[in-house]
Amino acid sequence: MQFLIERRLRRGNALVRTTSKYQSYWGRMAHAEILLYGGMWAQGDGDTLLLRVANPTGMRHVLAGDPYVMERIVIETTTRELGDSIPRPDAFACAHRSGTSRVECRPGDRSELSAHEQRLARMILDGLTNRQIADQLQVTQRAVEQHITRIYRKLDIGRRAQLAVALQGHSASV
Numbered sequence: 450m451q452f453l454i455e456r457r458l459r460r461g462n463a464l465v466r467t468t469s470k471y472q473s474y475w476g477r478m479a480h481a482e483i484l485l486y487g488g489m490w491a492q493g494d495g496d497t498l499l500l501r502v503a504n505p506t507g508m509r510h511v512l513a514g515d516p517y518v519m520e521r522i523v524i525e526t527t528t529r530e531l532g533d534s535i536p537r538p539d540a541f542a543c544a545h546r547s548g549t550s551r552v553e554c555r556p557g558d559r560s561e562l563s564a565h566e567q568r569l570a571r572m573i574l575d576g577l578t579n580r581q582i583a584d585q586l587q588v589t590q591r592a593v594e595q596h597i598t599r600i601y602r603k604l605d606i607g608r609r610a611q612l613a614v615a616l617q618g619h620s621a622s623v
Contacts, residue, residue, distance in 0.1 A: 450504060450505075450508075450530060450532060451485070451499065451501050452529065452530055453529045453531055453610055454497070454498040454500065454512065454527070454529075455495065455497050455498075455527045456495055456498075456517075456523050456524075456525065456526045457494060457523070457526075458494055458522050458524060459522050459524050463520050463521075463522055466520075467516045467520045470516035471515065471516045471517055474514060474515060475487050475498075478500075478511065482501065483500055484499070485499040485500065486499035486576065486609055496517075497609075497610040499531075499610045499613065508528070512526075529614060561603065562603060565596070566600050569582065569596050569597065570600055572585070573612055574612060574613060600612070
């Protein structure tokens with residue numbers, strides 16, 4: 450099962466002092482393929498984690514080992530179960546308008562991702578970094594960042610880990 454965890458963190462010396470332990474712990478979880486994505490919020494007052502574990506008990510066990518949890522730096526946690534797999538972006542294509550190559554979604558849909566944006570979203574969900582995406586597409590890293598920003602705006606999200614949830618919600622409405 451996959452879980453999206455968003456946490457608000459207490460700022461201060463404890464956060465700074467514990468950061469290297471936090472990075473080491475989540476590095477081990479990434480190596481074990483438990484952590485699929487992790488990142489700090491731009492404001493520095495929270496983080497987002499995408500975990501793959503067997504069940505909710507496993508998720509709680511993994512979170513309990515987090516140095517931020519042990520040091521009581523986590524103020525608030527929001528958890529969302531995503532199920533066994535994150536849907537692929539190409540499963541969310543809307544109808545093509547006749548006579549154009551533009552993808553048009555029905556009224557009420559939150560986005561209209563082009564085929565290229567769907568490909569980029571798939572690469573993000575596969576865990577590729579912006580640099581790896583740029584290398585594969587033979588474009589600059591800045592071009593990748595601009596496309597990702599456009600995807601985020603269309604889906605009304607702000608972080609990489611929210612992409613899976615945004616596309617999952619989009620799936621239900623298509």
